[in-house]
Each structure stands twice: as C-alpha cells, then as structure tokens.
Amino acid sequence: MVGVSGRAFPGAGPRHGRAVRSGGVFPLPHHTNSPVKALLEVVTHGSTRLCPFGLVTLKVWYTATSYPKKSAPVRKWPKSKGLLFMFQVWKSLLEVYDLNTVAKDIELPGAFILGAGAASSKILGVNAELIPIVQTKSEKKPAVNGSYIAQINPADKGCLLEKYSSKYTDCEFGLLANLYASEGQPGKVIEVKANGRTGELNFVSCLRQILEKHYGEKPVGMGGTFIIQKGKAKIHVMPPEFSACPLNTDEDVNNWLKFFEMKAPLICQPVIVSRDPGFDLRVEHTHCFSHHGEGGHYHQDTSPDSVQYLGYLLPAELLFRIDRPQETHLVGRD
Numbered sequence: 028m029v030g031v032s033g034r035a036f037p038g039a040g041p042r043h044g045r046a047v048r049s050g051g052v053f054p055l056p057h058h059t060n061s062p063v064k065a066l067l068e069v070v071t072h073g074s075t076r077l078c079p080f081g082l083v084t085l086k087v088w089y090t091a092t093s094y095p096k097k098s099a100p101v102r103k104w105p106k107s108k109g110l111l112f113m114f115q116v117w118k119s120l121l122e123v124y125d126l127n128t129v130a131k132d133i134e135l136p137g138a139f140i141l142g143a144g145a146a147s148s149k150i151l152g153v154n155a156e157l158i159p160i161v162q163t164k165s166e167k168k169p170a171v172n173g174s175y176i177a178q179i180n181p182a183d184k185g186c187l188l189e190k191y192s193s194k195y196t197d198c199e200f201g202l203l204a205n206l207y208a209s210e211g212q213p214g215k216v217i218e219v220k221a222n223g224r225t226g227e228l229n230f231v232s233c234l235r236q237i238l239e240k241h242y243g244e245k246p247v248g249m250g251g252t253f254i255i256q257k258g259k260a261k262i263h264v265m266p267p268e269f270s271a272c273p274l275n276t277d278e279d280v281n282n283w284l285k286f287f288e289m290k291a292p293l294i295c296q297p298v299i300v301s302r303d304p305g306f307d308l309r310v311e312h313t314h315c316f317s318h319h320g321e322g323g324h325y326h327q328d329t330s331p332d333s334v335q336y337l338g339y340l341l342p343a344e345l346l347f348r349i350d351r352p353q354e355t356h357l358v359g360r361d
C-alpha cells in the first residue's frame with residue numbers, strides 16, 4: 028500500500044448478500060489535467076519504448092461532440108465520478124453480480140457503466156464476453172442495458188456478437204469485471220489519437236505505462252472508450268464451457284481461449300489503473316464491440332503500419348475493489 032490507506036467497503040447489496048465480501052476503496056489523485064500533462068510529456072519528450080506510435084496527439088475536449096456519431100454506443104460520457112474495479116478468481120466460477128446492486132454499493136445509483144467483464148453463465152448457460160454499456164436504475168428511472176455479448180457461435184465456431192437486450196432483461200454479470208462508473212454527464216475528456224504502431228506494446232498498455240512512469244507509486248485510474256478506426260486486431264472470446272482441467276498458467280488460459288483477428292472499426296472500452304495500490308487488481312482490461320458482428324477481449328492490433336486509434340478517456344477519483352480473491356495469482360491478467 029502507498030500513502031493513503033483503504034477504508035472498508037460499505038456493506039453488501041440486498042440481492043447479492045455475498046457480493047461484497049472483501050475489498051476496499053482507494054482514493055485516486057484527481058487532477059483532470061495531470062494525466063494529460065503526463066501523457067504529453069512522454070509523447071513530446073519521446074520515449075519510443077513507452078509510446079511506440081508514429082503520431083500521437085492529445086488534447087482536452089469539452090463534451091464528446093467530436094466523437095464519430097455512428098459509433099457512439101450511448102451519447103453520454105464519463106464525468107469525474109469513480110473508477111470501479113471488480114475481480115473474481117477462477118474458483119468462484121458461478122458467482123453472479125448485478126450492476127444495479129454494484130452502483131448502489133458505490134453510492135452512485137443511476138451510474139453509467141462501461142468496461143470489460145464476463146456475462147453471467149447462469150443466465151446464458153454458456154460463457155460469453157460482456158461488453159457492458161449500462162445506465163443502472165435510479166429512483167427516477169429503470170435501468171437501460173445497451174450491453175453487447177460475444178460468444179462462440181455453435182453453428183460455425185466463429186464469433187457471435189449480440190445485443191444483450193435482444194434476449195435478456197437483467198443487468199447481471201459473472202466471474203469478473205473491470206468497470207468504469209460515472210454520472211453519465213457530458214464533461215471534459217482527454218482525446219488521444221495514435222497512428223502506426225512501431226513497438227510491441229498495445230495501445231492500452233502504452234497509456235497505462237506512461238501514467239505509471241510519470242506517477243510512480245501514486246496510482247492513477249482511467250476509463251472511457253476508444254475506437255480502432257483502421258486495421259485489424261487480435262481479440263479473444265471465451266469458449267462456451269469452462270475448462271475441464273484447472274488453468275494454472277497463462278499458456279493454459281491461452282490454449283483454452285479462442286482467438287480471432289477482427290477488423291476495424293472496433294469500439295473498445297478500456298479500464299486501467301497505472302499501478303495496483305495493494306488490492307490484487309488486474310491493472311488493464313479492454314473489451315470491444317462493433318456494428319459488423321465482431322467483438323470480445325482486446326489484446327493488440329495486428330496491422331501496426333495502418334492502425335489508427337482515437338480515444339476519449341477520463342481519470343477516476345475513486346477505485347473500488349469488490350471481492351478480492353482469497354489467494355493471489357498472476358494468470359490471465361493481460
């Protein structure tokens with residue numbers, strides 16, 4: 028742990044009494060402009076290892092009017108309210124959470140939630156990647172679930188991407204998730220454009236490592252969305268069944284997952300924290316969807332010469348940890 032110590036997480040939700048067993052909340056430095064400065068500094072003073080893109084521009088935009096309208100999932104954008112992290116271990120395969128409960132637990136009912144997680148296998152009957160886009164319920168309004176799910180198509184073993192609301196009416200998810208919660212209001216966002224990758228790291232790892240390099244032990248969390256405008260990307264989708272044998276190494280996990288090369292435009296939802304303040308976190312997690320039937324978990328673009336990224340991000344004020352794994356492990360964290 029660094030400087031500030033976490034306080035106990037405030038109670039469990041009514042429906043999922045066991046949902047918030049252990050965890051904590053950690054204040055993150057909230058200076059909207061500082062991460063911009065950090066990123067700019069690295070970009071302009073050049074660290075090609077950390078920022079392996081041919082052209083990177085950064086600026087602060089007010090509201091999201093410049094975002095490509097066709098691709099915007101919901102016309103609402105993260106304001107400065109909270110980064111929510113959740114994580115579950117493999118042994119709790121059947122744990123189920125509800126985004127409405129989570130929003131209440133972090134004292135942000137009606138929160139707008141983006142990020143990366145797993146769909147509830149209890150609801151679907153199979154594993155699926157969840158690309159959550161949810162306005163949770165509040166006293167005034169019912170929940171609006173604009174999420175996508177990506178699963179293996181039983182017919183052709185390809186990727187099957189569907190709107191969650193085309194089949195289900197709940198806001199549940201399972202296993203694990205890294206989520207960014209906001210009030211869903213327009214506000215200042217950081218725009219990042221990057222073209223032509225020249226190094227090994229993916230776009231999200233670059234952003235995270237730049238922040239880590241600049242802030243050192245002080246964790247900085249960010250969430251938002253970016254679009255892969257041109258090129259292709261390596262994306263995984265979980266197979267329908269859980270593995271019959273335990274997945275003990277990254278190699279085991281990679282052999283179990285199904286990998287695809289998917290084409291732009293892909294709309295991605297990154298959740299990152301520059302450094303783990305001692306909560307046993309996955310420090311980056313990005314899921315994506317598209318309007319051409321592809322989506323899943325983002326690993327890397329596969330077209331470094333032609334790739335183009337355009338992202339809008341915002342630093343978070345608070346990091347919540349829900350259900351910390353009882354035993355730590357380093358498998359499946361990229």
Ligand SMILES: [Zn+2]
Pocket residue numbers: 143144312313314324
């Ligand atoms: Zn994932």
